[in-house]
Amino acid sequence: MNILSEFLWAPFAFEFMRSALEIALILSVLCACLGVLLVPRGLSMLGDGLAHSTFGGIGIGLMSGLALEESIWVSLPFAVLIGFGIVWLGRHTKLAGDAALGVFFAVSLAIGIAALHVVSKRSSGIDIEAVLFGNILGVQPSEIAAIRVFGSLCLVSLVYLLPRIAYAGFYAELASLSGIRVVAKEYLLIAMTAVATVLAVKAVGVMLVSAWLVIPATIGRHLSRTFGAMLFWTILTAILGSTIGLVISFNFDIPSGSSMTLSLGVLFIVALVFKGLVKNRANQFS
């Protein structure tokens, strides 16, 4: 019992682990709330696309002479603009949403790679690995403050917006007849996803950010018949996955981004098995 207790609680005796847990909880819950809106709309890959846009934004920031931790101020508006571009193209052209996403995804990544190449010639010491894979344990105080402010703002906005955006996601035309400004809400959803993605890149990196957006919501959808239940299961999964991931990362010295993603992956398998067992049991008794 003592071993288990130490395994679970010892990591949080350290200040940097408590900060990491705070960041993980804010961002994973924010991504979970956005995920419940994105996944049923078939926009699961949006987070991935926006994360790669962040890479382009970071590159431009570095080119402008900003330090890596300051480049968030360029990548934030850059990702929001890319998000708006994807929505605008989807609405005003005959391009499918994923086609527009694919174009922005590739071009942003190319901008990021080119910019990093130029910058690395000027000065060494840019940790590309931290950009690609993130490091929640090494987030700077200024970045923690940005995560607290922007993360909380998005979460508070979502308390009001979530039921309205959800309605538009079920049937946009009827939602607009109920007085919901569907197009504005779509842009807001994308803007918040872009903000969450940029913030989450600091913690889990470009490569793994979509895990927070997609896996908890997919588990929530799998386990739920109603939207309220989906939201509950999604948030619970996000909190569990992030916390367990951090504990494992500390105890087994595994990169935090990958351990949190793996924890979510295991929870996904548990959810599949659990639902399968419940279904089988129900079939047996029916």
Place this chain on the structure above:
Amino acid sequence: MSQKSNIHHSHGHLHSSNHGHGHTHSPDASIKSPTVGNDQKSPWIFKPESTAKRSMEWDNVSFQYGGRQVVDGITSWLCQGELTCICGSNGAGKTQLLRLGLGLIKPTCGVVKYDGSMVSPLKRNIAYVPQQKNINRNFPATVIEVLIAAYRGAWPLSIRKVERDLAATMLQRLGSLNLLDKDVGVLSGGELQRVFIARALITDPQILILDEPMAAVDSKGRQMIQELMMQLKSDQKMTIALITHSDTIVEMIADRVMFLEKGKLVGWGLPSQVMNVQELREVAFFGHDHEGVIDGGEG
């Protein structure tokens, strides 16, 4: 107000109603001589009397889509408390006319008015039952949530007892109480139609717009919907517009009928004035298709 007794099945008597004399025993004593508006060419347009209040009005409204004039200079209105059936062949512009009225699409010219003013339709409590139910089947939704979303104007994360009772009452009116907790994604076409009618009624609308509400519904369901429409009209004085391809339905429940053809209003009047015009019947009930259906809408 039953119009059934006033219907004259005079197929082949093409111009029998052109002068509006032979059918003045309608409950609405306002029948005038055929009125041909400035922009209207058809001799089968009998405008309602000027004192009739206009719940929704299309004032010289046109709508162009993909280079085609889908709605072409239509001036007409829904009289308050009446049930207006809108008829016409596929692609005639029926659905788009109603979507213009709902504010879902903007007219390329002309204006839509509500109670004589141009206030946003969103503030007018207009309910709509679309023909094609473009629901997102990936979205986790039960029937009660769909009804309460319409009631609240936002998707419910939890449902109160009073809301549950309200939703149950609405479904009960359509004989579909058993659907209350079902997943929307597994409903049949007929069940979905009843759910959408129930969700339209839950806000107690002033105007109810239905696009082929009898489609996909069995005969018992049709009977129930017809009775419900009559009840809404008589008890709640609701203004109702209903697209249908069935002359029987028109003859059973309509107070007034509009006929559309190639985006133009070609007939408008009491059933007794227009339902025995063979040309109009052919346009609407033995119709021919036109191309250019928009947004999955049929008219």
